Amino acid sequence: MTHPSDTGPAPVLALRDVSKSFGAVRALRDVSLELFPGEVHALAGENGAGKSTLIKTLAGVHRPDAGQVLLDGEPVVLHGPKDARDAGIAVIYQEPTLFPDLSIAENIHMGRQPRRALGRIDHRATREATAALMNRLGVRLDPDRPARGLSIADQQIVEIAKALSFDARVLIMDEPTAALTGSEVARLFDVVRTLRDEGAAVLFISHRLEEIFEVCRRVTTLRDGARVASEPLDGMTEDDLVRRMVGRDLEELYPKQDVRPGEVVLSVRRLTREGVFTDVSFDVRRGEIVGLAGLVGAGRTEVARAVFGIDRRDAGEVEVEGRRLTNGAPSTAMAAGLALVPEDRRAQGLVMDMSIERNIGLTGLRTTVRAGLMDRGAERSRSLDWAVRLQVKYARIADAVSTLSGGNQQKVVLAKWLATGPKVLIVDEPTRGIDVGTKAEVHRLLSRLAADGVAVLMISSDLPEILGMADRVLVMHEGRLTAEIPRTDATEETVMAAATGRVAA
Amino acid sequence: MPESGFPASRVVRWDTAVGALLVVVLLLSFATVDGFGNALNLSFLIGNTLPIALIALPMTLLVVSGEIDLSVASTAGLSGAVMGALWNQGMAIETIIPLCLLLGVVCGLVNGLLVTRLGLPSLAVTIGTLAAYRGIAQIVLGSDAVTDFPGPYLEFAAGRIGDTFVPYAFPPFLVLLAIAVVALHATPFGRSLFAIGAGEEAARFAGLRVKRQKLILFTVTGLMASLTGVFWALHYASARYDNATGLELSVVAAVLLGGIDFDGGKGTLGGAIAGVFLLGTLQNVMSLLSVSAQSQIVVTGVLLVVSVLGPRVARRIAAARAGRRAAAPPPVPEAPAPIP
Numbered sequence: 001m002t003h004p005s006d007t008g009p010a011p012v013l014a015l016r017d018v019s020k021s022f023g024a025v026r027a028l029r030d031v032s033l034e035l036f037p038g039e040v041h042a043l044a045g046e047n048g049a050g051k052s053t054l055i056k057t058l059a060g061v062h063r064p065d066a067g068q069v070l071l072d073g074e075p076v077v078l079h080g081p082k083d084a085r086d087a088g089i090a091v092i093y094q095e096p097t098l099f100p101d102l103s104i105a106e107n108i109h110m111g112r113q114p115r116r117a118l119g120r121i122d123h124r125a126t127r128e129a130t131a132a133l134m135n136r137l138g139v140r141l142d143p144d145r146p147a148r149g150l151s152i153a154d155q156q157i158v159e160i161a162k163a164l165s166f167d168a169r170v171l172i173m174d175e176p177t178a179a180l181t182g183s184e185v186a187r188l189f190d191v192v193r194t195l196r197d198e199g200a201a202v203l204f205i206s207h208r209l210e211e212i213f214e215v216c217r218r219v220t221t222l223r224d225g226a227r228v229a230s231e232p233l234d235g236m237t238e239d240d241l242v243r244r245m246v247g248r249d250l251e252e253l254y255p256k257q258d259v260r261p262g263e264v265v266l267s268v269r270r271l272t273r274e275g276v277f278t279d280v281s282f283d284v285r286r287g288e289i290v291g292l293a294g295l296v297g298a299g300r301t302e303v304a305r306a307v308f309g310i311d312r313r314d315a316g317e318v319e320v321e322g323r324r325l326t327n328g329a330p331s332t333a334m335a336a337g338l339a340l341v342p343e344d345r346r347a348q349g350l351v352m353d354m355s356i357e358r359n360i361g362l363t364g365l366r367t368t369v370r371a372g373l374m375d376r377g378a379e380r381s382r383s384l385d386w387a388v389r390l391q392v393k394y395a396r397i398a399d400a401v402s403t404l405s406g407g408n409q410q411k412v413v414l415a416k417w418l419a420t421g422p423k424v425l426i427v428d429e430p431t432r433g434i435d436v437g438t439k440a441e442v443h444r445l446l447s448r449l450a451a452d453g454v455a456v457l458m459i460s461s462d463l464p465e466i467l468g469m470a471d472r473v474l475v476m477h478e479g480r481l482t483a484e485i486p487r488t489d490a491t492e493e494t495v496m497a498a499a500t501g502r503v504a505a
Numbered sequence: 506m507p508e509s510g511f512p513a514s515r516v517v518r519w520d521t522a523v524g525a526l527l528v529v530v531l532l533l534s535f536a537t538v539d540g541f542g543n544a545l546n547l548s549f550l551i552g553n554t555l556p557i558a559l560i561a562l563p564m565t566l567l568v569v570s571g572e573i574d575l576s577v578a579s580t581a582g583l584s585g586a587v588m589g590a591l592w593n594q595g596m597a598i599e600t601i602i603p604l605c606l607l608l609g610v611v612c613g614l615v616n617g618l619l620v621t622r623l624g625l626p627s628l629a630v631t632i633g634t635l636a637a638y639r640g641i642a643q644i645v646l647g648s649d650a651v652t653d654f655p656g657p658y659l660e661f662a663a664g665r666i667g668d669t670f671v672p673y674a675f676p677p678f679l680v681l682l683a684i685a686v687v688a689l690h691a692t693p694f695g696r697s698l699f700a701i702g703a704g705e706e707a708a709r710f711a712g713l714r715v716k717r718q719k720l721i722l723f724t725v726t727g728l729m730a731s732l733t734g735v736f737w738a739l740h741y742a743s744a745r746y747d748n749a750t751g752l753e754l755s756v757v758a759a760v761l762l763g764g765i766d767f768d769g770g771k772g773t774l775g776g777a778i779a780g781v782f783l784l785g786t787l788q789n790v791m792s793l794l795s796v797s798a799q800s801q802i803v804v805t806g807v808l809l810v811v812s813v814l815g816p817r818v819a820r821r822i823a824a825a826r827a828g829r830r831a832a833a834p835p836p837v838p839e840a841p842a843p844i845p
Contacts, residue, residue: 310710362696363712372692373691
């Protein structure tokens, strides 16, 4: 029952003292949350703080062990995702799941297309309804375009349009910006503000704190399954928020040590891959962290792949300590002391079904060998050693890496490569989608590696990370290196100008 | 048995279960089927199962790496046919056999190059070469049957050691089995096959030479298929173009029955060999009970479907149990029981 004396709008969706346990693990303890129409509300917390469980509770996937879900002030029981959808609650996940061969319009209206006589699908009405939704969102997407080939950003817009077509009043966005470029994020935020102004309640989850401050009005922070606070963001600083999330003062997020760079270790000369990138030349020296910035699609990852030999180069040379690398041969790149921590850790960095031990062991198949056979003891101690050094949190070293959180998975990928004792470490989006505590750990690690004489090439779309960690920033735009900016001159403005091609340095 | 590529689970491992089932079926057959338990029948059982077992060795490695070769029976048939044709030409058997094995290497190499260089799916490629190699076999030998191979060779392929149940060819097979077990479960090569099958892209990013490993596997599979073709012609004292027709069905069924995941990355060679001899025992028992050959094929087909379904259902159950734990946030996961 709501009290008539209440001022202001009632929460459209609320949790009251909700608890949820899985076996011995208490994922949520007495958590309360109120979402008001017309507000964008941030949900903050480290990985494992209970964010996912909370979202799944709101989405009807989990039912609380104790406490209530309130819809318009009335207790409801959500028996499943369909109940939640019927109640007007929609969840937009980080990686949308559309049918690639169906059009945008068909995806949005899947299973409930407008009909004509004899039950035939009314394609025109489907198209028009879709166009109307796109107009409402202020986005230009052709309803007839197949979902295949849409960027992640566009796919999310389609998911949002789908949610709107269900008359969703509550939109839960789980790390929607993790894979988006700057301009795509800006467009997404425009859409979010449009929804907010129409009276929708939005719950927004992101590891990027600046985004939370940009688009949200209030924030609820979770730590270890319990609510720390629900409060307005006005007047808070990023440090305040981090302190609430980790429960202590975080040591500096970008602990870059000053290092005098040594001799050139990695030398890339006029590297070209037709139609992908052209004439890319740069050096990385001992002890140096070189940032490689640019928009998504500028060719940064592709350069890293060609340097490591995953893709063949059409022209140019790659040298490690003056030794020229064979074209298209990762094994020789490894032998020369190159390591690549790839962008997609689930598909490229790890064999998800394999154990932590075996994943780290994969880079040691040439070294943990005795008389041609696997030396199991050596393999295990090598893996254990590196898992411990990087403070991977796991139950047993023989557990599949798929059981680990994202941050710990990334640590396993790093462990796997550091175990090879690399001279050159290329890291591609090393902290994407991992929590702020682990992020600081990864930065500290990179800084220490550089101090120990490793040459580090760091690709990142996280501009503060580039500015905070790199001794030198290389910028790519449309397949070419457009700028090389020393640490002292690197600012958001200079890097973005080069990344968007507004200046040629 | 060496450790497999998959993590510990609470449920009994599929390959162990198949091994136990083999023991049960053997005991039941001893107890209830007339004529099963005598040494002569057992030597027949083993001898008739050896062609499946020989090809199952490389096939297991191939399926673990995420590929398959359906042309093996045709390669075996082609080798037998060439052997017969050359024998008719008067060539010495000591020359013929190495030539046949070389032919198998070429057959496997063709499969491997089509898969690794052109990036074609092995299922499609080897269905194509299944037809092609069999066609060549018929061109080479027509509808002739060559039977007059030298006595010692026939005796080696069909006979048994004294009055025991052990065929002459069995000990050499055990040597090959040991080599395959070590290769898959104890060498860096085998370790890389599990990684390739479970996550080919990640394996490539870890510097593993995915294409080379696969090419080696296809080539060895061709070699073993031709060895089987030679054995088959001598064992049954008949080289015909249609020798070993349909053998690929039995091999694939047995390997999958033994718990090798069709999608790659999981399984043990011990499981696969248990699957092979389970299938061989069932075929032997059905023959003793005068079950028609056609019905035996039906049984093999059903086993194939069951063996694809079974491990999945088992894993689904294990995952559903684990899911309740995995859905929880990571901090204090309760440790599952270790493998016994």
